[in-house]
């Protein structure tokens with residue numbers, strides 16, 4: 001875990017904006033399947049084999065990173081580069097993803113989030129569609145925990161772009177200086193919110209989330 005920035009001690013209200021995949025659960029097989037399924041679908045659409053499609057995507061990503069040093073590109077933006085609209089991207093994910101096959105209730109996480117919710121507001125911000133996010137929360141036993149949920153189809157733009165971060169803050173009624181973005185990918189979950197004046201905590205997975213109540217209370221580098 002690495003704490004980049006936290007709101008001032010006396011600031012209230014504070015909103016914790018959680019990334020979902022790789023943050024509220026740790027499951028590399030399910031995470032890998034999400035990418036593979038989209039690449040396979042794109043390959044089928046283009047009449048190519050998945051391995052060749054994967055190489056084309058890697059080449060696209062490398063080209064983009066050369067033109068945008070220090071930035072990161074989401075899979076959704078890469079798909080747009082191959083002519084897949086955000087609407088189609090959302091449909092593919094809704095049709096293909098099966099959180100139920102990989103995830104189980106996490107009572108320790110539920111307990112942790114309830115502790116955090118005692119003195120802070122909570123939101124989820126994910127690059128998956130809202131319906132997948134809701135199914136994922138159900139699998140993890142976290143129904144009713146997050147009053148605000150912003151997904152790929154809420155604003156039809158993906159992280160890292162300002163709009164979905166602003167949306168999560170506005171819907172929660174908290175200004176940027178009171179927000180903390182918490183996620184497992186610096187470039188996707190933290191770089192931009194930090195620029196926007198939010199706090200940021202990088203986690204290695206859900207095991208780090210379990211420690212958040214103590215870490216936030218101490219306000220110290222973990």
Ligand SMILES: [Mg+2]
Nearest residue numbers: 019021022184
């Ligand atoms: Mg993530």
